[in-house]
Amino acid sequence: MRKLLATVAVVTALSAVAAVGATVASGSSVHAAKSTTKAVAVRDDFYKPGTLKIKKGTTVKWVWDKNDMNDHSVVDTKGKFQSEEMMTGTFKHKFKKPGTWHIYCSVHPETMRMTIKVKK
Numbered sequence: 001m002r003k004l005l006a007t008v009a010v011v012t013a014l015s016a017v018a019a020v021g022a023t024v025a026s027g028s029s030v031h032a033a034k035s036t037t038k039a040v041a042v043r044d045d046f047y048k049p050g051t052l053k054i055k056k057g058t059t060v061k062w063v064w065d066k067n068d069m070n071d072h073s074v075v076d077t078k079g080k081f082q083s084e085e086m087m088t089g090t091f092k093h094k095f096k097k098p099g100t101w102h103i104y105c106s107v108h109p110e111t112m113r114m115t116i117k118v119k120k
């Protein structure tokens, strides 16, 4: 009991939110905030995969390949988010609502496209 109280005190000191998580977990490992990240590779000149199905709340992380020779970007056709045109790096977007999103590269808009289907 003494050990448990000490643990709770430490966690409470860290943050109130973390304390709630620790209490719920009750001894098992504390879960990180529940969120999923899916990676999409940005290559010359395509996204991989070309179609991605995810649940709402999922973050998609586009990862530029280090061997890319061309600039690429990630732009959605609804105009809600847009990355820089770049040769290396990453870009993230969290999809909070169900729906279908069409993504294209502003450098290669005719050929470099992908679709993301967000389910409930």
Ligand SMILES: [Cu+2]
Pocket (backbone or CB within 6 Å): 045, 046, 070, 071, 072, 073, 105, 106, 107, 108, 112
């Ligand atoms: Cu491109």
